[in-house]
Amino acid sequence: MSAQTFFIGFFGLAAVWFGIVVFRTFSMVRSALALLFSQTALGAMFLSMQAEFLGVLQIMMMATEMSIMAIFMVMFMMDPGGLGEMDMTHQKRLSLSAGIVSFVAAVAVAVFVDWGPVAHTAPDAAQQTVDLGLELLGRSMLIFETAGVTILTAMIAATAVAIQPATWRSKHEH
Amino acid sequence: MSIDLLLALITGAALFGVGIYGALSQTNLVMIMMGVELMLAGAMVNLVAFWRYLHPDNPAGQMFVLIVMTVMAIEMAVGFGVAIARFRAKGSVEMEEAVELKG
Structure with a gap:
């Protein structure tokens, strides 16, 4: 396994993990920070894929965007610190099913479609x-x-x- | 198929799935927006991967990523505008209480 493959997998896993943390924590500030880490991991993944301009742009844009989002979270949430452990979800089973079905469908397309010849070098x-x-x-x-x-x-x-x-x-x- | 391309596409699929779960399950407008952001991030990973592994010589692939970033910024701007209006009118951005769009 090459270093490039390792870093793409590592940062991809980090992006997905922090994406899951966004909806698992009760603290809204932590949610916003988790989303920031997820988007930053994505930027690092772009850098690993040799898309340097897009990687740097992603990290810079999302750092600003998510900081603003964190401020709005504190302004608008009833319990921004999450100490009350309020459950602010509904139709959980339907949402989970929709998420799993879309994930499986997208993975099936990724695996079973013939994408043609792959380029090994980029400019x-x-x-x-x-x-x-x-x-x-x-x-x-x-x-x-x-x-x-x-x-x-x-x-x-x-x-x-x-x-x-x-x-x-x-x-x-x- | 390249393992790198597969890894990127699976990451995109996972982010899209998590985003759909968040957008459908959360009751707060800002949290719903976070779900939508994750869905757009999933689309963006796919676009970068397609550009890098299938058409690295065609910069139009990167152009699509810039458009998705624009959509993300617009979604945030308009979403927060609606959130402020809603908070001012009703004192909360809980979407379960929003049975009508009237301000």
């Missing part, structure tokens, strides 16, 4: 970044620009939804 990190940059500003420019505009729209929409309505303000001020 080096610098070449990958050059290629991706040319792709983003060339053939895929419209998709890239659409993604940018969609994020802007989402930011405006999220602010519009979250802003205090004037009726609410007047009701609570008087």
Whole structure:
């Protein structure tokens, strides 16, 4: 077994394990941190697969995203520390069945499909970044620009939804 | 088939399965969003693996990963916007209490 295979398996296992921990702990802050570790392990897995740019991007993005998520968890949960051991789940059996069925189906597809010849080498990190940059500003420019505009729209929409309505303000001020 | 590709695809499948369990079983909006994040992470692993082991010379594969990351960011932004609106209106983000979408 090569070192690359070992690290892909190790970080993959870590990502799945921390993903499971997200829903097993009662503490919501620990849930957010477990999700952060899961996503970081995924970033390390990308690095093991020689996708350097995506690996670094994943780790940087998720570190920020999950820190914000942890703050929201503390703001909105009734029991963020988890000391009350509140059960905040429903339809557990159905959810578990759906999760297992989708996992088995996806693994079956992965195992039984003939994926064709596998490439053993990938372009080096610098070449990958050059290629991706040319792709983003060339053939895929419209998709890239659409993604940018969609994020802007989402930011405006999220602010519009979250802003205090004037009726609410007047009701609570008087 | 390459063992590395198989490992990556199995990891993606496992993350997707855990994500579906979380999205369906949790009653809190933020926890449901965490489940959706895990499902998207599963899709992302598959995309990276397909790019690396099947088409490493085509950067469009990496482009798809960037789009999934965008979807993750949008999901977080809009989800938290809805969570703030819901918390302000009803004082909780428990989805079992949300039988209607009215604010």
